[in-house]
Amino acid sequence: MTAIDPTAHLSAEQIEELGRELDAIRDEVIADRGEKDAAYIRKVISAQRKLEMASRGVLLFSIFPPAWLIGTAGLSVAKIMDNMEIGHNVLHGQWDWMRDPKIHSTTWEWDHVSPSDQWKHSHNELHHTYTNVIGKDNDLGYGIMRVDEDQKWHPFHLGQPLWNFLNACFFEYGIAAYDLELGKNLSKRRRRNPEFRARARAVGRKIRKQVLKDYVIHPLLSGPSFPTTLAATFTANLVRNIWSHSVIMCGHFPEGVKVFERRSIEGETRGQWYLRQMMGSANISGSRAMHFMTGNLSHQIEHHLFPDLPSNRYAEVAVKVRALFEKYELEYVTGPLPKQVFSAWHKVFRLSLPNRKQPAAGTPQRERELVAV
Amino acid sequence: MVTTPLLPSDYLDLVSPLRAGADLRGRIEAVHPETGDCATVVIRPGRGWRGHTAGQYVRIGVDVDGRRLWRSYSITSPTNRRDGRVTITVKAIPGGKVSNHLVRRAAPGTLIQLDQPAGDFVLPPTKPAKVLYLTAGSGITPVMGMLRDAEFDDAVMVHCAPQPHDVIFRDELHGLVADGKLRLTEVHTGTDGRLDIARLDELVPDWAERETWACGPAGLLDAAEERWSEHGVRERLHTERFRPAVAVVVGDGSGGGEVTFSATGRTVEADGATPLLDVGEEAGVLMPSGCRMGVCFGCVTPLKAGAVRDLRTGEITEAEPGVLIQTCVSAAAGACDIER
Numbered sequence: 001m002t003a004i005d006p007t008a009h010l011s012a013e014q015i016e017e018l019g020r021e022l023d024a025i026r027d028e029v030i031a032d033r034g035e036k037d038a039a040y041i042r043k044v045i046s047a048q049r050k051l052e053m054a055s056r057g058v059l060l061f062s063i064f065p066p067a068w069l070i071g072t073a074g075l076s077v078a079k080i081m082d083n084m085e086i087g088h089n090v091l092h093g094q095w096d097w098m099r100d101p102k103i104h105s106t107t108w109e110w111d112h113v114s115p116s117d118q119w120k121h122s123h124n125e126l127h128h129t130y131t132n133v134i135g136k137d138n139d140l141g142y143g144i145m146r147v148d149e150d151q152k153w154h155p156f157h158l159g160q161p162l163w164n165f166l167n168a169c170f171f172e173y174g175i176a177a178y179d180l181e182l183g184k185n186l187s188k189r190r191r192r193n194p195e196f197r198a199r200a201r202a203v204g205r206k207i208r209k210q211v212l213k214d215y216v217i218h219p220l221l222s223g224p225s226f227p228t229t230l231a232a233t234f235t236a237n238l239v240r241n242i243w244s245h246s247v248i249m250c251g252h253f254p255e256g257v258k259v260f261e262r263r264s265i266e267g268e269t270r271g272q273w274y275l276r277q278m279m280g281s282a283n284i285s286g287s288r289a290m291h292f293m294t295g296n297l298s299h300q301i302e303h304h305l306f307p308d309l310p311s312n313r314y315a316e317v318a319v320k321v322r323a324l325f326e327k328y329e330l331e332y333v334t335g336p337l338p339k340q341v342f343s344a345w346h347k348v349f350r351l352s353l354p355n356r357k358q359p360a361a362g363t364p365q366r367e368r369e370l371v372a373v
Numbered sequence: 374m375v376t377t378p379l380l381p382s383d384y385l386d387l388v389s390p391l392r393a394g395a396d397l398r399g400r401i402e403a404v405h406p407e408t409g410d411c412a413t414v415v416i417r418p419g420r421g422w423r424g425h426t427a428g429q430y431v432r433i434g435v436d437v438d439g440r441r442l443w444r445s446y447s448i449t450s451p452t453n454r455r456d457g458r459v460t461i462t463v464k465a466i467p468g469g470k471v472s473n474h475l476v477r478r479a480a481p482g483t484l485i486q487l488d489q490p491a492g493d494f495v496l497p498p499t500k501p502a503k504v505l506y507l508t509a510g511s512g513i514t515p516v517m518g519m520l521r522d523a524e525f526d527d528a529v530m531v532h533c534a535p536q537p538h539d540v541i542f543r544d545e546l547h548g549l550v551a552d553g554k555l556r557l558t559e560v561h562t563g564t565d566g567r568l569d570i571a572r573l574d575e576l577v578p579d580w581a582e583r584e585t586w587a588c589g590p591a592g593l594l595d596a597a598e599e600r601w602s603e604h605g606v607r608e609r610l611h612t613e614r615f616r617p618a619v620a621v622v623v624g625d626g627s628g629g630g631e632v633t634f635s636a637t638g639r640t641v642e643a644d645g646a647t648p649l650l651d652v653g654e655e656a657g658v659l660m661p662s663g664c665r666m667g668v669c670f671g672c673v674t675p676l677k678a679g680a681v682r683d684l685r686t687g688e689i690t691e692a693e694p695g696v697l698i699q700t701c702v703s704a705a706a707g708a709c710d711i712e713r
Contacts, residue, residue, distance in 0.1 A: 038439030046387055053384060096637070096657030099441040102383075104659055106637050109378035120638075209377040217375055 006258065006331060007275055018328055019271030025320050026306050029313050038098050040312045044085055045103065052078035056218060062228035072232040076239035077293075082111040083244055084295025089311040091116050092124060096308075113207045114176035118199060122179045128307050132252060132259045132280035139252065140259065142167065142174065143183050146351045147252075148259040153354040160352045164345075171241035176203050243293070246341050247284070251300040253344035254282045256333040277304040278325065283318070283334035290337065291315060301332070390484055393420035399433070401483045402458065404475070407541050411464040411511065412476045413449060418459055418487055425490035427452055427522035428515045428586070428613075431461065432663055432671065434486030437474045441486070442654075443662045444471045445669070447515035447588075447613075448490060451522045462541060464511035491669070494586065494613035496523060501584035505577055507597060509533035509568070509589030515613055516586055517542050520549065529556045529577050533589065535563035570596040581606045588613040614668065628682065630707040634658045635677060637713060643705045648684060649674075650700040658713050660700060667702035674700050679709025 010018070055074030062068040087110030089095070095103050109116050122138070130136035134150055141147040144167070145160040167174040180203060185196045214233040222229035258279040265276070284290065284298035291298045291314075299314035302321050309317065325332040335343070376384060382395060390398050399416040406412045416433075425431070425448050434443045446461035465476040496519055504525050506516045513532055520528075534540045540559060549555040558576050560568045570593075573580045581604050587597050594612045601610040629644035632652055637659070643652040650672055653660040663671025667685060680691045681703040689706050690698055700711065 034438040034440075035436075036439075038436060049379075049384055049387055093637075093639075093657065096659075098436070098439050099654060099657065099659060100436075101659050106659065111378060125638075206378075209374070212374055213377050221375075 006279065010275075010328060014328065015271040015275055016269065017271075018324065019269070019274050021324055022274050022305055022321075023270075025317060026309065029306075029309050029317060033097060033310060033313075037310050037312060038095075038100075041086075041090075041095050041098075041103060041310070044081065048078055048081040048086060051081070059218070059225070059229050059232050060222045061225060062222060062232050063225040068228050068232055072235050072239075075232065075236040076243075079111055079236055079240040080243055080293060083240060084247070084297065085292060085311060086110070086295075087112065087116075088295050088297070091120050093308050094310045111210070112175070113172045113203065113210050114179045115202050115206045118179040118203070119175065122181075124307070128304065130265070131277055131304060132257070133262055133265055133276075134259055135262050136265075138178065138181075142178055145348060147347060149351070149355050150259060150261070151351075153351075157352050161345075161349050164348050168242050168245040169238060171245040172237070173207075176207070179203075246337070247294045247297050249344040250284050250337065250340040251281055251297060253347055254333060254335070254340045255343045255347060256331060257282050274305060277301070278321075278330060280304070281333075282340065283332070284337050284340055285334050286336060288315075301334075391417070391419035395419055395421065397421045397487045397489065399459075399485050399487045401479055401481055401485060403481055404479055406476075407462060408464075408539055410476060411462065411541050413460050413462045414475055414479065415458050415460050416485070416487075417457070422457075422459075422487070423489050425452060425459065425518075426495045427519040428495040429490040429492040429518075430494075430515065431459070431490045432488035433461070435471050435474060435479070436485075437470050440654075442471050443486075443671075445664050447518060449514050449517045449521070451518070453522075462511070462514045462517070464541070492613070494588065494611055495519075497584075500525065503527045503579070503583045504529070505580055505583035505585040506530040506532070507573075507585060507587040507589070507593070509562075509593050510539075511541065512587075512589030512593075512613070512615065513541050515588055517545075519586065520555070524554055528554065529558075529583065531558045531560065531568070531573070531576055533560040533562050533568050533593070536561055539563075568593065570600045573600070581609075584609050584611075586611045586613075588615070590615075614666070628706050630679070630705045630709065632705050632708070633678075633710040634713045635710050645682065645704050645706065646684070647704055648701050649681065649698070649703050649705065649709075649711060652705070653700065653711065653713060660713055662701060665701045667699055670699065672700045673697040675712040677710040677712045680706040681709055682706040 007015075051074055055071045055078055058067050059071035059075065062071055087108065090103060090108045091105050091110070093105040096105050101107055105120065112119070127137055127139045132140060134140060134148065141151065144163045146153060146157045180196070180199055184190065185193070190196060214237065215230060218233055219226045219229040260276055260280070268276070278301060281300045281304045283301050284294060286298060296311035296314045297303060299318050302314040302317045303311075305321065306317065322332055375381075385392065386395060389395070391400060397419050399418045399422075401414055402417050403415040404412050405415070428447070430445045430447045432443055432445050434441050446463055448459055449462040450458065450460040463472050463475045465473045494515055500523065504527070506519075506528070508516050508530065509532065516530070530546070532540065532546075537543070537559065540546070546555065546557055550557050562568065577583070581601075585601070587594055587610060591614060594614060597610060598607070598612065601607045629642070629646070631640055632643045632649060633640045634653055634656065637657075639656050639658060641652060641656045643649070648665075650660050650662055650665065654662075661672050661674070663669035665672075674697065676690065676692045676696045676698045678692045680689050681698050682689050682705075684702045684704055690696060690703070692709070
């Protein structure tokens with residue numbers, strides 16, 4: 001925790017009481033999960049599949065510009081739905097309670113180059129457990145960026161606006177590399193590890209299938225529309241990548257989000273864990289359509305508190321969670337997408353340079369200094 | 374390749390869930406009430422349905438409150454039904470999630486999951502000369518499948534139900550009696566008390582000569598098995614049990630532990646009395662299930678680590694490579710790891 005710990009006004013007892021209140025919110029939704037929720041996810045999955053088929057059908061005639069536009073837009077939306085509202089949430093086990101083997105975290109595979117089981121490990125187990133803990137949560141800058149003053153600066157970080165832009169464009173590959181922990185595993189000794197090699201082969205197979213579908217088979221089926229369909233699938237993947245990258249940056253990078261020191265989570269209680277999730281996440285405000293297209297990660301705070309509640313329930317949960325933020329006098333970080341994206345990018349640029357020695361007045365981020373816990 | 378990461382069937386399922394080659398499903402076409410708490414469900418099975426033998430049951434997976442639950446029900450339709458539909462007849466049992474849903478809430482048009490029919494409580498290929506059906510309550514359902522399927526020269530039925538209006542298929546049974554195809558004795562347990570198996574001597578004097586199919590509560594079947602054994606004609610008695618043969622829960626129910634479902638990556642606390650099948654289902658794990666009473670082995674699952682207790686016998690099974698347990702009649706005996 002930092003010197004200007006925004007939770008310093010809470011007593012240990014209050015933190016545990018907060019935890020109990022959050023548990024109650026969770027229990028209420030779990031007791032109420034049922035037919036309507038099941039119908040919701042089935043409807044979304046069915047709509048996604050129909051949209052994808054229709055868009056790919058239209059793209060068979062992508063040589064005609066209106067068909068290209070409609071098909072590309074439809075396919076982009078379909079891919080975003082697949083990754084965000086469906087894939088991410090199914091893989092979190094949000095729908096496991098239905099016990100439908102076709103919609104279950106252990107059987108689901110998504111339109112993404114990272115195989116779902118590898119993503120589940122790095123995302124569900126590491127990121128969600130160690131959210132925003134420096135040195136433990138690799139989502140903090142994905143190992144290529146510095147997103148907090150407390151992370152050590154290296155000349156490599158000078159290029160991070162460029163790294164971040166490239167990561168946005170090829171986000172699914174970035175995630176696959178990240179799930180493989182390439183940075184760590186490419187060292188000479190680890191490269192030969194059979195477990196790593198098996199995982200790398202699985203990623204290779206997944207990439208091959210995805211590339212074949214989007215960049216070979218679909219364009220070939222389009223006949224004379226080959227080049228335009230190729231451009232369309234590439235564009236749809238690009239749109240999906242930039243969109244999901246933006247949404248995800250908004251979850252933990254905007255100004256106001258807190259990071260935590262490794263030692264601060266030793267012996268963490270349930271209440272403290274909840275509190276870390278509350279302080280370490282940020283929401284995106286907007287319309288229902290916006291929430292849907294972000295896979296309800298616009299309710300990032302609620303998602304981090306209750307990663308396995310069905311995504312369609314986050315909106316109603318958010319009202320209660322926000323009331324708790326007010327009750328306990330905590331800052332609920334939220335804002336419209338452009339503002340949050342700007343804020344996150346601003347941080348990426350700012351922290352590409354080393355910390356200034358003298359903190360400027362009025363910018364609390366720079367006043368931070370680590371305190372031993 | 375075209376549909377990766379999905380399969381073509383994922384798309385075909387959107388338009389044609391009952392086609393050949395699809396996972397076996399059925400569509401509920403109608404629900405007809407039989408008695409106050411019992412209804413017949415008419416199901417159009419998918420193209421992959423292989424057909425049943427009279428007396429068999431089918432496992433069905435129904436979404437109740439959004440959760441998929443599997444249960445077994447006897448098939449009550451004849452094997453040669455023209456329209457290819459099959460029926461099951463369901464009695465709503467108190468607290469029964471699936472039975473109450475099917476009897477009171479299921480709507481025509483609903484898709485359900487099916488397994489191929491199973492069970493060896495069936496008629497033999499060659500018709501026996503004299504048969505006896507000994508049934509109680511919803512135990513009549515597999516027998517009704519048999520009565521509708523074949524005619525017998527000499528068929529006798531002894532059926533127990535609390536009151537006359539509780540007798541499922543009563544009109545149809547009386548129709549068979551009127552046509553001289555069946556001799557029927559109704560035992561109304563609400564007024565007459567439970568059937569004493571010794572009364573068979575009086576109701577059906579030649580019972581020991583008859584090929585007998587018995588289905589009903591455990592008490593009745595246990596008594597029948599004993600009686601038939603005493604007379605040395607045990608091989609003429611065929612039984613079908615709907616409920617566990619031995620009262621579930623041995624001991625005081627203590628000795629539970631932490632149960633890990635390693636394939637799903639979930640860990641939950643369980644007591645020593647709750648079947649692991651229920652524990653897993655509650656935790657959202659994809660548990661295979663069947664009869665839920667230790668008979669059909671539809672739920673067997675590898676035990677990776679730890680120990681479990683058989684709720685019928687109290688026997689402890691410890692993890693070893695290749696050890697399979699029946700999750701529906703096993704509870705945690707300390708920490709254990711179930712491979713699901």
